[in-house]
Amino acid sequence: LGRGWSGWRWGDAGEKMVVWFADGTSAEADAVIGCDGVKSVTRRMLLGADSAVLEPTFSHKYAYRGLVPMEKAVEAVGEALARNAQQYLGHHGHVLTFPIEKGKTLNVVAFQSKDGDWEDERWVLPTKKEDMINEFAGFGESVQRILSLMENPDMWALFDHPPAPTYYKGRFAILGDAAHASTPHQGAGAGQAIEDAYIMTNLLGNANSVEDIEDAFRAFDCVRRPRTQKVVVTSRDAGSLYDFEDETIGTDLDLLKRNLETRYNWIWDEDLLQQLKTAQDIMSRKSTS
Ligand SMILES: Cc1cc2nc3c(=O)[nH]c(=O)nc-3n(C[C@H](O)[C@H](O)[C@H](O)COP(=O)(O)OP(=O)(O)OC[C@H]3O[C@@H](n4cnc5c(N)ncnc54)[C@H](O)[C@@H]3O)c2cc1C
Known part of the structure; x- marks a missing residue:
């Protein structure tokens, strides 16, 4: 409904339920x-x-997310790796890539583990590409190439x-x-x-x-x-x-x-x-x- 809730009332038998919104309006429903x-x-x-x-709850994992134009991805890692979904596994991190937009774009999600709590009240943070690349320094060449092509990756805290x-x-x-x-x-x-x-x-x-x-x-x-x-x-x-x-x-x-x-x-x-x-x-x- 695009409006914040401010309160509600259970409907007793035969009564409608009532929901009040932050803008002062209300709605009745069964x-x-x-x-x-x-x-x-x-x-x-x-x-x-x-x-x-x-x-x-913070799941002790976060992910860098970004997109790469498919032609650049193919140039970097070849047809097979770019056009088919891949998962590159590692210690305390992994990288998932798969084509989207009818194959025009490669979606990249690069996961990392994190001890302790998620301190920031925001769950999606802007990030520096160099920081992301450093975190995956131990991964193989395909991952390095793909990460280097990611434009403006965001960092997403993962909660459940x-x-x-x-x-x-x-x-x-x-x-x-x-x-x-x-x-x-x-x-x-x-x-x-x-x-x-x-x-x-x-x-x-x-x-x-x-x-x-x-x-x-x-x-x-x-x-x-x-x-x-x-x-x-x-x-x-x-x-x-x-x-x-x-x-x-x-x-x-x-x-x-x-x-x-x-x-x-x-x-x-x-x-x-x-x-x-x-x-x-x-x-x-x-x-x-
Ligand atoms: C990084 C990431 C990757 C994911 N990848 C996948 C995947 O590959 N496959 C998959 O199946 N799932 C995936 N998911 C999960 C998927 O996004 C969610 O499970 C799904 O969007 C849940 O749908 P929903 O409609 O319940 O909630 P949402 O999609 O969150 O929709 C809730 C809606 O309610 C609106 N809303 C909230 N409060 C109010 C309010 N007060 N008034 C009006 N509107 C309000 C919000 O604006 C939003 O539009 C992923 C999630 C994350 C975080």
Whole structure:
């Protein structure tokens, strides 16, 4: 809605919910769904300001992000490395490159680990290219060449959410990053938000009255919370693997290869129709009980 929240009122049975905005306006609705991203205000309202799992947590990793015109990337590292997604692994850092904009541009994300807290209140900082290049001094020639081509890289602190005990309360729900912001190491955050929206909209489509909405939200919470929170945890784990920080696998490339061959299957091969059916069953059982 493009307006900051200032407060809200639960709707008792038969009543609308009311949301007040910072500009003094208000809105009434049968239900409220917050999808306002990792710095979510609606998460705060749902979980309570004193919740121990409210705030995003620094994942001890940050990333330099930048773009390189594809023709320059091809010149620097050749067709195969530039035009196909690559991940260059290292100790406490890794570099991911993949083509975007129908192959016109190479997207570069260069990750580094960091002990301690993230001190700056900003999560995206301008940075000096030389500093970035120094941090990857131990990497091979392809990485050096690509990093040297990055124009104006930004430094992004990577945060994720501790697991919320619920994604709904009454007729108020949260979804997407507001519910389960993840680090980007599995490339799955937006995908999970889309899955959330798919399940949520279908369940709400099955609601025949305002009274059914809470059942829809409960079913949503049942099927979505375990999966999305597993994505958050395994994404952090993936970051450790790529940075040779995993205690079991470390620098054992055979073990790492075997792990990577299957570790994404449960994310990619999910049967969403089945997941929806499970949620619909949960919703209908609750409605008739
Ligand atoms: C570095 C990085 C790389 C990533 N790479 C990938 C990837 O490769 N693949 C992938 O699937 N995911 C990736 N993600 C994660 C992905 O970006 C998020 O999971 C996704 O954007 C979440 O969608 P969302 O709609 O829940 O939240 P957002 O995309 O954050 O959208 C929330 C929206 O709410 C708006 N908003 C907030 N407050 C208010 C307010 N008070 N009033 C009105 N509007 C408000 C915001 O302006 C924003 O537009 C990456 C994330 C990062 C940080």
